Amino acid sequence: MNPKTVFIIxxxxxxxxxxxxxxxxxxxxxxxxxxxxxxxxLGIMFLTGAVIGFMLxxxxxxxxxxxxxxxxxxxxxxxxxxxxTDEDRDxxx
Numbered sequence: 696m697n698p699k700t701v702f703i704i705x706x707x708x709x710x711x712x713x714x715x716x717x718x719x720x721x722x723x724x725x726x727x728x729x730x731x732x733x734x735x736x737l738g739i740m741f742l743t744g745a746v747i748g749f750m751l752x753x754x755x756x757x758x759x760x761x762x763x764x765x766x767x768x769x770x771x772x773x774x775x776x777x778x779x780t781d782e783d784r785d786x787x788x
Contacts, residue, residue: 714738 717733779787 710741714741 714734714737717737720730720732721736723729723731723736
């Protein structure tokens with residue numbers, strides 16, 4: 696079994712155990728006092744952390760560092776062979 700799969704299974708089991716052991720209710724203030732189960736608070740905090748971790752951990756989109764038009768860079772007045780090394784010219788001929 697893949698180590699990543701084993702890690703995910705262990706973490707899932709631990710999270711389930713913690714959530715199931717904390718089912719009693721607690722006082723919670725969110726712009727007003729309310730009584731909610733610890734299970735709900737822990738579950739919401741876990742999901743919030745997972746979403747933020749996913750958003751921060753995903754790969755960034757590649758950016759174009761240099762967008763140069765090479766046809767404008769090389770003037771067509773001179774022969775293109777001037778840009779070749781001697782070794783390249785020998786290979787072509």
